[in-house]
Amino acid sequence: MKLHEIAHTRSGDKGDTANIGVIAWREQDYEILERELTADRVKAYFGDLVQGNVERFELPNLGALNFLLHGSLGGGGTVTLRVDAQGKTYGAALLNFELDA
Amino acid sequence: MIRIGNGQGFWGDWLEAPVRLVEQGPLDYLILDYLAEVTMSVLQKQKQTDPVRGYASDFPPLMARLAPQLKAKRIKVVANAGGVNPRACAEAVRKLAPELKVAVVTGDDLYDRLDDLLTRGYEMRDMDTAAPLSSIRNRIQSANAYIGAFPLAEALATGADVVIAGRSTDTALALAPMVYQFGWGPQDYNLLAAGTIAGHIVECGAQCTGGNSQCDWKSIPDMANIGYPIIEAKPDGTFVITKHEGTGGRVTVDTVKEQLLYELGDPKRYLTPDCTADFTSIRLAPDGENRVRVYGIQGSERPPTLKLSISFSDGWKSIGTLVYTAPDALAKAEAADRIVRQRLDGLGLHFEEIRTEFFGINACNGPVALLNSDPPEIQLRIGVRDPDRKAVDRFTRELIPLVLNGPPGATGFGEGRPPVREIVAYWSALLPREEITTSVEVFE
Numbered sequence: 275m276k277l278h279e280i281a282h283t284r285s286g287d288k289g290d291t292a293n294i295g296v297i298a299w300r301e302q303d304y305e306i307l308e309r310e311l312t313a314d315r316v317k318a319y320f321g322d323l324v325q326g327n328v329e330r331f332e333l334p335n336l337g338a339l340n341f342l343l344h345g346s347l348g349g350g351g352t353v354t355l356r357v358d359a360q361g362k363t364y365g366a367a368l369l370n371f372e373l374d375a
Numbered sequence: 376m377i378r379i380g381n382g383q384g385f386w387g388d389w390l391e392a393p394v395r396l397v398e399q400g401p402l403d404y405l406i407l408d409y410l411a412e413v414t415m416s417v418l419q420k421q422k423q424t425d426p427v428r429g430y431a432s433d434f435p436p437l438m439a440r441l442a443p444q445l446k447a448k449r450i451k452v453v454a455n456a457g458g459v460n461p462r463a464c465a466e467a468v469r470k471l472a473p474e475l476k477v478a479v480v481t482g483d484d485l486y487d488r489l490d491d492l493l494t495r496g497y498e499m500r501d502m503d504t505a506a507p508l509s510s511i512r513n514r515i516q517s518a519n520a521y522i523g524a525f526p527l528a529e530a531l532a533t534g535a536d537v538v539i540a541g542r543s544t545d546t547a548l549a550l551a552p553m554v555y556q557f558g559w560g561p562q563d564y565n566l567l568a569a570g571t572i573a574g575h576i577v578e579c580g581a582q583c584t585g586g587n588s589q590c591d592w593k594s595i596p597d598m599a600n601i602g603y604p605i606i607e608a609k610p611d612g613t614f615v616i617t618k619h620e621g622t623g624g625r626v627t628v629d630t631v632k633e634q635l636l637y638e639l640g641d642p643k644r645y646l647t648p649d650c651t652a653d654f655t656s657i658r659l660a661p662d663g664e665n666r667v668r669v670y671g672i673q674g675s676e677r678p679p680t681l682k683l684s685i686s687f688s689d690g691w692k693s694i695g696t697l698v699y700t701a702p703d704a705l706a707k708a709e710a711a712d713r714i715v716r717q718r719l720d721g722l723g724l725h726f727e728e729i730r731t732e733f734f735g736i737n738a739c740n741g742p743v744a745l746l747n748s749d750p751p752e753i754q755l756r757i758g759v760r761d762p763d764r765k766a767v768d769r770f771t772r773e774l775i776p777l778v779l780n781g782p783p784g785a786t787g788f789g790e791g792r793p794p795v796r797e798i799v800a801y802w803s804a805l806l807p808r809e810e811i812t813t814s815v816e817v818f819e
Binding site for chain 2: 333
């Protein structure tokens with residue numbers, strides 16, 4: 275099952291760190307996200323796009339997870355040479371993540 | 376209950392949005408968020424070349440356009456349009472709309488105080504790299520402290536029609552009317568956190584009303600006339616997010632959730648000059664069509680420090696593009712990239728960074744991008760950055776020749792040589808809040 279079947283996302287930046295919010299469409303699917311979408315797996319999924327570590331925070335009240343992808347924006351802000359300077363598309367990219375559920 | 380509408384998510388957002396918020400339904404406060412981290416340095420440069428510039432220049436004409444309605448409907452405006460020159464911004468507003476009473480909040484600008492602060496032992500280390508500010512002292516272009524809602528509320532208390540701040544936080548713009556109107560105090564942590572989170576939801580304008588949303592975006596009605604967000608705030612800290620009736624877009628629990636997660640760090644510790652807000656306490660409930668009720672929010676003490684937003688010159692960069700088409704679009708673009716790099720090497724040019732992206736293949740998502748072995752069109756995008764402007768300048772000459780002397784069919788070079796831009800980088804640091812004293816000045 276792909277992530278987009280049970281969740282939607284939004285991503286943005288803080289300096290060289292991108293954040294991706296992942297939100298379960300249905301409350302009951304949050305536990306799948308919590309179990310399957312670990313920080314390590316997200317880091318592995320993005321490969322060398324993420325130079326630093328990936329942190330995960332839980333917001334069960336919103337049925338959501340928040341990921342911080344450190345060192346993922348080529349220096350971030352105005353320094354970066356990337357077309358997606360702010361990681362705006364990273365959320366959509368994560369939607370293809372394969373969940374074991 | 377008071378209605379607070381945000382008509383600007385950044386400087387460059389839709390010019391019609393604030394006008395429509397004022398014209399298309401009831402409103403008590405119009406807030407406008409103009410400042411991004413990079414904006415401050417641009418404004419600082421403007422001020423250096425012309426002492427009456429350095430603020431969001433869209434703002435005074437907007438106030439002139441809205442003045443009669445603001446007066447008639449008793450709508451107050453709170454904006455961080457002041458940039459690095461809030462007094463000049465106020466004077467420009469007064470000149471175009473003399474009927475408006477304007478209050479200005481100052482004290483956030485530290486540009487002229489940096490040496491004093493450094494001498495007194497504040498290292499202002501970068502929050503990411505821990506390097507001391509002294510290492511970039513001679514390259515600094517702007518330095519401001521983020522200020523919170525209380526100075527803005529003080530400005531509202533003067534009876535001003537328009538409150539202009541410099542580097543206030545985005546969330547303070549929404550919180551200030553609540554602090555002023557409901558009499559919230561610095562220890563009302565839960566209330567301040569609620570107002571802060573309300574501010575976070577609306578600070579990016581239409582991003583909570585159906586803009587940039589994955590919530591069945593194709594079905595979102597009338598995006599061309601998308602309604603910008605309105606907070607219906609109550610004295611008990613609960614609020615409703617909505618938009619004017621008859622406008623486009625959509626407000627649901629899901630569109631609000633998306634914005635809650637936007638640019639979020641640690642959800643339990645959302646730090647502002649006003650409080651620490653806990654995003655894990657937020658409760659959302661549908662409250663009728665295009666209405667979401669928000670409640671249950673908890674907060675705690677504000678941090679003892681204020682965050683500084685400092686910009687500094689950090690070299691030069693240039694990004695050039697060429698377009699190749701099928702057959703073998705990618706192979707042509709890859710060949711062109713190899714040729715450019717070989718020629719740059721031949722010139723003895725080396726850059727701090729050189730980066731190639733194949734737009735249409737994997738420029739945005741790198742290894743995560745879905746593969747397409749033979750795309751019809753590719754944009755080759757090569758960027759370099761370096762402290763040596765001459766090297767970057769020379770790079771800009773190396774792309775267009777490929778139209779005649781490289782792989783076949785290169786196009787999309789209509790803009791000519793790519794421009795060289797100065798990189799203005801961002802530095803964040805902390806300073807004890809006692810060092811910042813704000814004041815309010817009234818222009819009438």
